[in-house]
Structures are given as C-alpha cells and as structure tokens.
Amino acid sequence: MTLTKEKAEQYLLQMYQIRAFEEQAEKSYMAGKIHGTMHLSIGQEASAVGSISTLEPTDFIIGHHRGHGLCIAKGADLNLMMAEFYGKENGYCRGRGGSMHIADVDGGNLGANGVVGGGIPLAVGVGIGLKMQAENKVLLAFFGDGAASTGAFHESMILAVLYQVPVVFICENNQYAMSFSANDWTTSKKIAAHGEIYGMPGSTSTDGNDLLEVQKAVEAAVKRAREGGGPSLIVNDTYRWRGHSKSDRNRYRTKEEIEKWKKKDPILRFQKQCIGEKLLSEKEAEKIKDQGYADIESARLFAEASPEPDVAALEEGVYAP
Amino acid sequence: MREITYLEAVREAMTQEMERDSRVFLIGEDVGEYGGAFQVSYGMLEKFGPERILDTPITELGLTGAATGAALIGMRPIAEIMFMDFTTLASEQLVNQAAKLRFMFGGNATVPLVLRTPAGSGTGAAEHHSQSFENWFVHVPGLKVVMPTTPYDAKGLLIASIRDDNPVVFIEHKLLYKTKGDVPEELYEIPLGKADIKREGKDLTIIATSIMVQRSLQAAEELAKDGIDVEIVDPRTLRPLDTETIVNSVKKTGKVLIVHEAVKTGGFGGELAGVIAESEAFGYLDAPILRLAGREVPIPYNRNLELKAVPQVEDIIQKARELVNLRV
Numbered sequence: 001m002t003l004t005k006e007k008a009e010q011y012l013l014q015m016y017q018i019r020a021f022e023e024q025a026e027k028s029y030m031a032g033k034i035h036g037t038m039h040l041s042i043g044q045e046a047s048a049v050g051s052i053s054t055l056e057p058t059d060f061i062i063g064h065h066r067g068h069g070l071c072i073a074k075g076a077d078l079n080l081m082m083a084e085f086y087g088k089e090n091g092y093c094r095g096r097g098g099s100m101h102i103a104d105v106d107g108g109n110l111g112a113n114g115v116v117g118g119g120i121p122l123a124v125g126v127g128i129g130l131k132m133q134a135e136n137k138v139l140l141a142f143f144g145d146g147a148a149s150t151g152a153f154h155e156s157m158i159l160a161v162l163y164q165v166p167v168v169f170i171c172e173n174n175q176y177a178m179s180f181s182a183n184d185w186t187t188s189k190k191i192a193a194h195g196e197i198y199g200m201p202g203s204t205s206t207d208g209n210d211l212l213e214v215q216k217a218v219e220a221a222v223k224r225a226r227e228g229g230g231p232s233l234i235v236n237d238t239y240r241w242r243g244h245s246k247s248d249r250n251r252y253r254t255k256e257e258i259e260k261w262k263k264k265d266p267i268l269r270f271q272k273q274c275i276g277e278k279l280l281s282e283k284e285a286e287k288i289k290d291q292g293y294a295d296i297e298s299a300r301l302f303a304e305a306s307p308e309p310d311v312a313a314l315e316e317g318v319y320a321p
Numbered sequence: 322m323r324e325i326t327y328l329e330a331v332r333e334a335m336t337q338e339m340e341r342d343s344r345v346f347l348i349g350e351d352v353g354e355y356g357g358a359f360q361v362s363y364g365m366l367e368k369f370g371p372e373r374i375l376d377t378p379i380t381e382l383g384l385t386g387a388a389t390g391a392a393l394i395g396m397r398p399i400a401e402i403m404f405m406d407f408t409t410l411a412s413e414q415l416v417n418q419a420a421k422l423r424f425m426f427g428g429n430a431t432v433p434l435v436l437r438t439p440a441g442s443g444t445g446a447a448e449h450h451s452q453s454f455e456n457w458f459v460h461v462p463g464l465k466v467v468m469p470t471t472p473y474d475a476k477g478l479l480i481a482s483i484r485d486d487n488p489v490v491f492i493e494h495k496l497l498y499k500t501k502g503d504v505p506e507e508l509y510e511i512p513l514g515k516a517d518i519k520r521e522g523k524d525l526t527i528i529a530t531s532i533m534v535q536r537s538l539q540a541a542e543e544l545a546k547d548g549i550d551v552e553i554v555d556p557r558t559l560r561p562l563d564t565e566t567i568v569n570s571v572k573k574t575g576k577v578l579i580v581h582e583a584v585k586t587g588g589f590g591g592e593l594a595g596v597i598a599e600s601e602a603f604g605y606l607d608a609p610i611l612r613l614a615g616r617e618v619p620i621p622y623n624r625n626l627e628l629k630a631v632p633q634v635e636d637i638i639q640k641a642r643e644l645v646n647l648r649v
Contacts, residue, residue, distance in 0.1 A: 060394070094427035101425040110393060111426060115417050121386020122393065122418060129391035132346070132372070152413070155383030163375070317428030318462050320486035 001054070001219055003212065008279040009288060011053060011211060015045040015267045016292025017078065018069040022242075024296050025068065025085060025099070029246065033304070035087055038099045039066040040242040043209075046266030047172045047236040048073040050214030051140055054222045060108045060126060060139040062119045065100045066174075066240070067112030070142055074109045076102070082299035088306035095309045096317065110139075116177070117143060117150035120169070124156045127165025127231070138166045138225045140218070146177025148191045157198040157233070164230035168221040169195070171233065172208065174240040179252035188237040195233030208236025209266040212273065238266070322503035330472035330504050331361050331437070331493060334479035335399060337508050339369055342397060345483060348375040348384050349401030358403045359439060359498055381410035385436065389419040389488070392434040397483060404450045405440035405492065412457075419488040420463030434488040435479070441494040441532060441582055442620040442631055451620035451627075453583035455530070458490045459560045459592065465489045465513055466559040470534040472502035474557055477511030485513060494532045516563035518570065522552035525576035525644055528567060528593055529553060533580040533632060540637035549645055559589055567593070568602045575607035578644050582631045585614035608647035613640045 001007075022040040029038060041048065048069035052061060055074075063070040071081055076092070084091025084102050092102050103111030110126060113119040123141030130137050147153055148171055160167055173188045175181065182191075188205035195203025202224060206217045214236055221232035239261035243250055250258075274280040280288075325333070339345045346369075347362060353376035356363030366374040377384045381402055388400035402408050408415070415436060422430045442451035459466050465487055469475040475493070482489040519534055520541055529537040534555045541551040554570050556562055571577045577597060579590040590612040597603065597610055615631045632640075 062390075092427065093425060093429070096427050097425040103426040103430065105393070105426065105430050110390075111422070111430075113418075115413060118386075118413065118418055121383050121414050122390035124383065125387035125390025125392070125396075125398070126394050127390075128348075128375070128387055129394040129396040132344075132391075132396060133394070152382055152386065155380040156386070158378055159380055159383045159387055162378070317424050319465075320423060320431050320433075 001215060003279065005279050008274045011049050012267070012271060012274065012280070012285065012288045013292055014049045014073055015270065016289045017295055018045045018048060018072050019267060020293040020296035021068055021072060021078070021081070024300055026242070028300070034085065036098050037245045039245050041066045041069040041240065043241040043261060043266065044172055044174055044238045045069055046211040046270060047208040047214055047238050050211040051170050051218045051236070053215055054219040055138070055140065058108065059137050060110055062110040062123050062126065062139060062141045063112040064119060064143050064147065065112060065114055065116065066144065067102065067142070068099070070112070071102050071109055075107065076104055076109065078295055078299040079302040082303035083306045086303040086306065088303060089309040090306050094317070117147035117152035119143060120147060120152050120156040123167050123169065124159045124163070124165055127160060127167040128163055130166050131163070136226055138168065138222055140168050140170055142170045142172060144177065145171060145173040145175065145182040145186070145191065146180070148194070149185065157194060160231040161199040164228070166225040167231045168218060168225055169231060169233045170218065171235040173235050173237050176240070176244065176252065178244045181252065188235040192233055192235040200230065200232045203233040205235040205237055208238035209264050209269060211266060211270045323506060324501050325472055325504050326498065327472045327475050327500050327502070328359065328361055328498040330476040331479055332363070332365070334476045334483070335362065336365060336368065338480060338483045339373060341508065344395065344397040345399065346373040346375065346396065347399045347401065348377060348388050350377050350379060350384070350403050352376055352401050357401060359495065362401070381407050382414055385411035386414035386418065388434050388436070389414055389432060392432045393422060393430060397433045399435045399437060399483065402436060402438040405438045405454055406449050406452045408438055408454060411436070415464070415488070416461050420461045424463060431486045432488050433486045435482045435491050436488065437491045437493060439493045439495045441496060442627055443496045445622060445624060445627065447622040448619040453615070455492055455559055456583060456587060456589045456592070459589060463488065464560065466492065467513060467557065468492045468531045468559060469557060470497070470519070470531055470555050472500065472504045474511060474517065476504050477509050478513070478557060480508055481510040481513050484510065489513070492531065496532050497535070500535070511557070513558045514561040514563055515558065516554055516556045516566035518552065518566065519555045520551060520553040522550040523574060524550045525578060525641060526552045526554055526570040526574045527578045527580055527637070527641065528556065529580040530556060530559065530589065531582065533582055536632065536634045537580055537637055539634045540641060543638050544641055549641065551641060562596065564596050564600065567596065568600045571597055571602035572605045575605050576644050577610050578641055579610065579612045580632055580637055581614050583615050584617060585612055586617060588614050590614050606649065608644055608649055611640060611644050613637060
C-alpha cells in the first residue's frame with residue numbers, strides 16, 4: 001500500500017481521534033460523569049489504525065476490552081460511540097453495553113469483549129461463516145498479550161487452521177495483563193511463534209508503534225486470507241501509557257519505563273514520517289490534530305445532550321422476537 | 322403414522338433442516354465419520370460433506386464460540402457437546418457470549434444457535450458423563466432451554482429451535498435415544514414455551530422433565546390401579562416456561578409433585594415450586610408442593626448406587642401415594 005497524502009491525513013486523523021477520545025473518556029470519568037470503568041488504549045493507536053487500514057469497508061473486526069481505538073479505526077460514528085460510553089439511549093448499544101461492548105454489527109464491528117480471550121473463539125466462527133458465505137470477506141480478530149495465555153486462544157488457533165478461516169489474529173502486546181508482565185512468560189516473538197507452530201505461515205511480530213510496519217504485515221496476512229490461504233497471527237508490540245483500568249496504581253512498573261515508551265509515541269512517529277516524506281506540512285499536521293480533538297469535543301457534547309435509557313424498557317432486547 | 326426412535330427423530334430434524342436451509346450446519350466432536358458418540362449424526366457427513374458437518378478436535382470452548390460467531394453473522398449452526406458434563410468447558414462462550422451478545426449490543430445482534438447435548442445417568446458412565454445441568458442454563462437470560470421427552474417432541478422442538486433466532490440449549494437424554502414413537506415424516510414445529518399434558522388426570526399433577534416424564538407415565542399406570550388418577554405435565558421448554566398450563570393443571574388437581582433427574586438443591590423443581598406458589602394456583606393447593614429429584618451426590622458408577630441417585634418409577638409411585646394422603 002503506497003502512502004498517499006490522502007491516506008496520511010486519514011490515518012493521522014484517526015490516531016488523533018483515538019488519542020482525544022481516550023483523553024476525553026478519562027476526563028469525563030474524573031469529572032464524575034461516567035458510571036463504569038474503562039480501559040484506555042493511549043499509546044496503541046498505530047496498532048489499531050495500521051491494522052484496520054488494510055480492510056475493505058465490508059470486512060469485519062472483533063475487538064477486546066481496550067477497544068475504543070479499534071472502533072474508531074473501523075470507522076465508527078464518534079457521536080454514537082461517546083453516547084454509548086456515557087450510557088445513553090442513542091449510543092451504539094442503547095447504553096446497555098458501555099465501554100467494553102461497543103459494537104456495530106452492520107458496520108462490520110462485531111464488538112469489544114469483556115472477557116479476556118472471549119472474542120477469539122467467536123472469530124473462528126465468524127471465519128467459518130465468511131467462508132461458507134463465500135463473499136470474499138475477511139476478519140481481523142484483536143486480543144491482547146493477556147489473552148494469549150488462555151485456553152480460548154489455543155483452542156481457537158487449532159480450529160482456525162483446521163478450517164482455514166479467512167481471519168487474521170492480531171495480538172496487541174501492550175506488555176501487561178493487568179499487572180502481569182508478558183515478559184515474564186513470553187515475548188512478542190514467542191506469541192507469534194504460536195502461529196507458526198499451529199500451522200499459520202507468515203505469522204510475525206511487528207513494532208506495533210510503527211503504523212506502516214504494522215500495515216505492511218497485516219496487509220500481507222489479509223491478502224493471504226482473502227485468497228483462501230488461511231489464517232495468520234500477527235503480534236503488534238506496543239505499550240499502554242495508562243493503567244489497566246481505573247483501579248490501577250502502577251505498582252508493577254516504573255515511571256522510567258512509562259517515560260521510555262512515551263518517547264516512542266506512535267502518533268508523533270507517524271507524523272514525523274509524513275512530514276519527512278513531504279506528504280504533510282507541520283501546519284497541516286497541527287490542523288489534523290485540532291480536527292481530531294474537535295471531533296471528540298462535538299461527540300462529547302452530543303453524548304452529554306443525549307437521553308438516558310427509559311428504565312421501563314429494561315428488559316427489551318434480551319431475546320429476538 | 323411411522324414409528325422411529327428419539328435418536329432418529331433428532332437426526333431427521335437436523336437433516337431436513339439442513340436440506341431446507343443452507344445456513345444450517347453441524348459442528349462438534351466426532352460428529353463426522355464416527356457419527357457422534359451416540360450415532361445421532363451418523364450418515365450426515367456422507368450426505369452433506371465436511372463443509373457442513375464440521376468435525377472438531379477436543380475443543381468444547383472453541384467449538385461453542387465458533388458456532389456463536391458463525392451465528393452472529395447470519396449462519397444457523399447446531400453445536401453438539403458430546404456429554405452435558407462437558408458444557409462446563411463450553412459455558413464461557415455460551416453464557417457470557419451467546420446469551421448476551423444481543424442485549425449488550427443494544428438489540429442489534431442475532432444469535433440463532435442450537436447447542437445440543439445429551440444429559441442424564443443410567444449408562445454406568447459415572448461422575449463425568451451423567452449429569453443434568455439444565456437449571457444452570459435456565460438461570461441465564463438470553464438462553465432458551467428445551468428438554469424433549471418423546472421422538473415426536475424431539476423432532477418438532479429441534480426444528481423450532483433451529484429456526485429460533487436465539488441461542489437454544491437443547492438437552493437430549495441418553496436413555497431416551499432408543500425409545501420409539503410416532504413421528505411425521507414432514508417438517509413440523511412445536512413452539513418453544515408450550516407445555517404438553519402427557520396424561521390427563523384429576524387427583525394430582527406430576528410436573529416432570531425429560532426421562533422423568535416416561536417414568537411418571539409408568540408410575541401413573543400403577544397408581545391408576547389403586548384409583549389414583551394422575552395428570553402429567555411436561556413443560557418441554559424450561560425457558561421460556563409455559564406457566565399457564567402448569568397453573569391450570571394445579572388448579573384442577575390441587576396437588577402437585579415435581580419430578581426431575583437433576584440434583585434437588587438448586588434444581589428446576591425449586592423454580593417450578595416458586596412459580597406455582599406465586600400464582601393463583603396457590604389458593605387451590607390441598608397439600609404442600611413436593612419435589613422428587615436427584616440425590617445430593619455426584620452420579621456413582623456402581624449400578625445399584627446409580628439407580629438410587631435419581632428417581633425411579635417406584636420412587637414416583639411412593640411419593641405420589643404420600644402426596645395423595647397429605648393435607649395442608
């Protein structure tokens with residue numbers, strides 16, 4: 001995929017929207033406007049945008065609990081996303097799902113997931129269905145390093161290879177499962193090696209903070225999946241700047257470590273690349289950043305003005321008619 | 322009408338639905354060449370090929386999730402879990418995912434999944450191949466739970482389950498697989514949530530599920546010799562429950578005995594008793610609501626111990642006699 005000016009603008013805007021969404025989420029929470037918890041993906045923007053930029057609009061993604069960025073990269077309506085985060089009736093899930101369950105089935109977003117590893121078996125089934133429906137669509141299935149130790153992951157790898165599903169499994173290795181360091185039991189390379197072991201050629205790990213490197217790896221895997229070559233496993237090595245959730249006291253890592261990763265900011269890195277290659281000027285990049293933050297500000301206003309769900313409708317939507 | 326077995330009725334429902342609807346497929350352990358542990362899907366691989374009869378390695382969690390994911394994008398999978406005991410391994414995907422996807426996506430998802438599994442003791446298969454967990458799944462909003470008793474019900478309820486747009490846990494009973502009954506050759510649906518009165522009577526109501534319906538029918542024949550006229554209600558679907566039929570029967574007889582194989586504590590009988598106690602039938606009760614259910618033990622291996630662990634015909638006769646003589 002050659003990087004055009006138009007694409008550069010799009011990716012940078014999406015990454016700034018993600019950053020701004022997460023910062024706004026945190027602010028709204030601190031202001032006492034949010035009832036639940038949240039898992040922020042600040043620092044992981046290139047993994048989301050780089051991966052999902054390889055898809056056609058009719059393709060699918062399935063996400064994980066730290067999934068705001070994935071939704072935005074898949075083209076979610078920011079107003080409906082923010083309204084869902086606020087638990088409002090006109091949010092994507094009518095306020096029933098919240099941060100951990102934002103989904104847009106018609107838009108190809110099959111949902112974030114509150115169970116670590118919970119989306120991986122679903123991904124295999126989506127792949128089986130896509131293969132049967134024979135419409136040449138593919139699925140990107142996202143999960144974290146924490147999920148790579150679950151039985152769900154390993155069972156799913158086996159089934160995915162057995163049925164040669166058109167799925168690219170993407171592990172966003174942000175280094176910690178809550179407090180448990182991935183380095184204590186594995187590395188990005190080793191997680192990717194599971195792909196090879198289970199029979200997914202071309203499984204690899206990337207510098208997940210380098211949008212173009214992520215994109216290149218995922219693009220090849222998507223192409224193979226679409227051509228009937230079966231699944232792949234790609235591990236994007238990245239870092240979450242914020243804690244696991246709001247309960248995190250950061251006892252398991254040092255400030256130095258966090259600062260070290262902040263220097264590898266995936267957004268600034270891509271922005272510099274674009275400016276270096278004369279695709280964007282400093283001024284244009286600034287404008288895109290402002291646009292991203294403005295989009296989120298208007299989403300916030302939309303969400304705050306949105307109606308609460310009607311409590312009389314509590315039991316709606318449990319069963320299909 | 323033609324007579325076939327319960328097992329053949331299940332196979333026929335799957336086969337005819339797969340012929341009718343290309344979105345329907347079967348996924349499970351050894352469901353292909355082997356025909357499933359109980360031969361329920363025997364011959365289906367030959368008929369439909371490996372693209373629609375998906376044999377899996379031992380992956381209860383994975384295959385249940387796979388069926389759920391396929392359902393989420395418009396397929397209509399039937400997943401077979403070889404023994405109900407193994408639904409413990411599948412339940413993350415069934416309970417957290419399949420049951421909740423629709424609701425947590427604001428009503429914007431549909432999960433037309435059937436999870437078939439054989440439950441029950443009586444085969445000497447001991448603690449890990451004999452359990453009845455229906456009430457665990459009854460407890461989960463978003464799931465439907467079906468327990469057919471006869472070949473006729475098995476076919477009609479399975480067809481309705483496959484056509485239903487919700488995840489359905491379809492619980493077969495191993496000891497019923499070889500029982501025979503009249504079954505139409507054509508496709509027909511028995512609506513989910515509709516109980517069936519398996520025997521009409523006036524002296525007491527027995528509400529029984531699965532194989533306990535058959536045992537209650539045998540017990541009723543014995544009791545009839547003593548002039549005790551038993552009505553037997555088979556809910557067939559545990560969730561949603563046909564409370565109307567149950568309440569009307571209890572109002573008619575004034576006495577109710579609940580019989581199921583699953584362990585009594587926390588079993589479906591408690592739910593039934595609650596439903597009756599909360600209903601207008603309460604005022605018609607002439608005696609306490611009685612429950613006869615599985616004993617408070619895992620299912621043991623030894624034949625005599627195994628028989629004692631769950632209600633048998635003579636236990637039902639005895640309990641019914643006790644109830645006839647009870648007054649509030």
